[in-house]
Amino acid sequence: MGKSYKKGMFRPGPVMPDQPNTDAIEKSMNAAKAMSKAQKKKLVKAAKAKKDDDDDGGDDDDDDDGDDDEEDGKGKRKAGNDDDEEEDKRLRKQKKKVKIAINDVPMKPASGKIKHHCPQNIHKTQAQCASAKCSYLCPNCQSVVSNYGGSACRKCGQNAWLEAREQALRRKEDEEAEERKKEAARKKAENTKRKVTRKMTRDEKERRDRITAEAQKKEFEERKKKAEEEEAKALAKAQAQAKMVTTAGIKKNTGRFGSKAKKAKKSRRKFWSGMSEDDVLTVKVAMLLYRHCQDLIWKF
Helix, strand or coil, X not given: CHHHHHHHHCCCCCCCCCCCCHHHHHHHHHHHHHCCHHHXXXXXXXXXXXXXXXXXXXXXXXXXXXXXXXXHHHHHHHHHHHHHHHHHHHHXXXXXXXXXXXXXXXXXXXXXXXXXXXXXXXXXCHHHHHHHCCCEECCCCCCEECCCCCCCCHHHHHHHHHHHHHHHHHHHHHHHHHHHHHHHHHHXXXXXXXXXXXXXXXXXXXXXXXXXXXXXXXXXXXXXXXXXXXXXXXXXXXXXXXXXXXXXXXXXXXXXXXXXXXXXHHHHHHHHCCCCHHHHHHHHHHHHHHHCCCCXXXXX
């Protein structure tokens, strides 16, 4: 009896790794950053609602909630599909139908039917004309003109429009070039009037060089200082984010009660305050992806 009692006393507990799985953390963070803000909010809201349901049920064991998670996930998937269908309907309504304008269309009579118009003046109905494949060539471009829609050649009209457009562009470019030439001539005339023929003395050259060197040095120092500040800010942000991910529960599951949980909550409040709203949302989503699984997006 004593032997078995001793065995029970010295039985090792679960092994908790001190170092987190950095690859999984990085993968979770990248996945969270790739998501949009709306997706992040939806995911965090669904996880919070699921957690509240679990708390109301009084069941804190994660292993017993597998079926409930699966059922909730199916329900959420259905809701998501409904939202997608509504979004598709809205986008379809926004699409505008492209109407093709035909020049020289025959007039519509009061009955609403378009009078048929055969280019060879042989057939009386559109069916007869289509079966005989009536068509004639345009005298300008020698392209086939359709027997329905009048005798105007679309290709000639398009070519004329393109030619007019090119002429307008060329005219505009010529006008702009002429304006640039006039402006350059005016500036040159002004500079000629204000030009000083006297040569600079040695002291004036030294003073000019000294002022230029001081200005360049000052600009270089300001640029260097700004780059150092940005680098320090980015490093501090990365360190705070990494520490936040670790202290928020990715490294160890500290539970909800006890001294460890209180310390973790205190550190969480401290580090959340130093981050922006978008970064906080990204870290929360990364925590969810790391704790549960990479398929959390479709589960909720």
